[in-house]
Amino acid sequence: MELKSKIPSGPLADKWDKHKFEMKLVNPANKRKYHVIVVGSGLAGASAAATMSELGYQVSCFCFQDSPRRAHSIAAQGGINAAKNYQNDGDSIWRLFYDTVKGGDFRSREANVYRLAQISVNIIDQCVAQGVPFAREYGGLLANRSFGGAQVSRTFYARGQTGQQLLLGAYQALEKEIARGGVKMYNRHEMLELVIVDGKARGIITRDLITGEIESHLADAVVLGTGGYGNAYFLSTNAKGCNVTATYRAYQRGAAFANPCFTQIHPTCIPQSGDHQSKLTLMSESLRNDGRVWVPKSQADCGLPPSEIPEQNRDYYLERKYPSFGNLSPRDIASRAAKEVCDEGRGVGPGGRGVYLDFADAIGRLGVHMITERYGNLFEMYERITDENPYERPMRIYPAVHYTMGGLWVDYNLMSTIPGLHVIGEANFSDHGANRLGASALMQGLADGYFVIPYTIGDYLASSKPEPITADHAEVRRSMESVLARQTRLLGIKGKRTVDSFHRQLGHLMWEKCGMARNASGLKEALNEIPKLREEFWQNVTVPGSGAELNQSLEKAGRVADFLEFSELMCLDALTREESCGGHFREEYQDAGEAMRNDEKFAFVSAWEYAGSGKAPILHKEPLEFENVHLSTRSYK
Secondary structure: OOOOOOOOOOOHHHHHHHHHHHOOOOOHHHHOOOEEEEEOOOHHHHHHHHHHHHHOOEEEEEOOOOOHHHOHHHHOOOOEEOOOOOOOOOOOHHHHHHHHHHHOOOOOOHHHHHHHHHHHHHHHHHHHHHOOOOOEOOOOOEOOEOOOOOOOOOEEOOOOOHHHHHHHHHHHHHHHHHHHOOEEEEOOEEEEEEEEEOOEEEEEEEEEOOOOOEEEEEOOEEEEOOOOOHHHHOOOOOOOOOOOHHHHHHHHOOOOEEOOOOEEEEEEEOOOOOOOOOOOOEOOHHHHHOOEEEEEOOHHHOOOOHHHOOHHHEEOHHHHHOOOOHHHOOHHHHHHHHHHHHHOOOOOOHHHOOEEEEOHHHHHHHOHHHHHHHHHHHHHHHHHHHOOOOOOOOEEEEEEEEEEOOEEOOOOOOEOOOOOEEEOHHHEOOOOOOOOOOOOHHHHHHHHHHHHHHHHHHHHHHHHOOOOOOOOOHHHHHHHHHHHHHHHHHHHOOOOEOHHHHHHHHHHHHHHHHOOOEOHHHHHHHHHHHHHHHHHHHHHEOOOOOOOOOOHHHHHHHHHHHHHHHHHHHHHHHHHOOOOEOOEOEOOOEEOOEEOOOHHHHOEEEEEEOOOOOOOOEEEEEEOOOOOOOOOOOOOO
């Protein structure tokens, strides 16, 4: 396997424009001859499918939800970054680029990040034209707020439902193309295999989740926009359906998987309330604009109502430790700081696993009306879940698994190591390094879908000129048989344990050994325990029903089976990377609680190649070169 990043030469600011000019084009009449499959209908998938259809390509779009607008992008809350400098506070494309490279702890490609910052300004114009109802100032101008890791206000938002509004914009664009006939939509279809013919991605195998039918779908190129793998931890902020199956299947067919240990812990989530829970709820990072994070200074005060703890007995620990950024410290740093004070015994709420997010000062300064206007739906959601009124009592929050920076390795054109297989949004690794700054996920998903893949897919099609294939091709039949055999095996085990019991056990193991903090002994223990759990799964799981019907137990079983394999890769990657950076915090590599990078040995992308069942994966390294932002100790103090 050879990692060719295909980063254009020349000055950083000119690379993307130069590359667009140098790429081969498909003329409008010929675009109609090409068929592209898009898997996923979130922000990345929907925007890519709609845009490629508008250009003239034939597009098939697949999602396992009952509607494209139920993709998990809808759950994003706080906002989307763009270097518009509407606040005249010193923002610029360069500053957004710098903040993102620094926020990722210098583990991302400069060229990709700069392109993202460039494109960010176009995304806002695109979404406003679609009617996305961004918040506006009194005079009608688009409003901005701050997010962690930045000292400027560059985040555009729609109260606490930005993801929902952006997805509705992309969904409307997609539905327009479906109605026109440019996109054929396949709802309730799950991708279970990638079809490769002559070394190129040429289609997918899906299961119709209503009828159970296994189907082949062929095309000239495949685009994966299937999101992240945070549900490997069982408890996360992700929708329960989010999974790793599509990208892991691509990995098994030859696509390199990059930086799988780079998972993000979000600092502002509603704490777990008991063992019965199946997921966690995100509270937007935007709340840290006006909310102040604190815990009691003394363990003795932790059981008191917050209103009875005087100001002098409160530890506003983010403001104390990181005075320059305070409550807007990046997510990885804020999460570890919360864990630290809770480990000291100063956490609040059940089990001492919580810290306060207090709006009393902001309400006194701005009034209840202004806070309601900014965060009303988030406050309402919090009260419904906890039965506590955040206008009167501080919220309780605690870190939880959220986003995954790792993903399939892609070059500058967003193509994986399998020719013809392109990967967009959270499913790829390309832009966020070891930590994602807030309000960057929506930015990357829409940048990839609206403004990058429509150019680069044309370059691939014009260069490769794929030959037609049919469903009776030997490789298509082999892929179908593989899916059917796996399904038959799962249904035939007839064991005693439920799928969820295995998933919960795996998630607990991953959180304890490969979660917010990792160490060599814990990771080795996980690498010893995961194969045992996987072996028991294949001997003792119970999957009721049949494959020829709606069977959600079968769906979950396939996804958990993949998590049981993929989690081992995550732990191996974490064990191999002997440094701390961003969301990857190795306890052995720290300085006074702060992450210690090792740029001399680990300034590279870890790209793992599948070597076969039961064999150790092969590590490939893409060196990271920093010509414009010099490597330095990441500090927010």
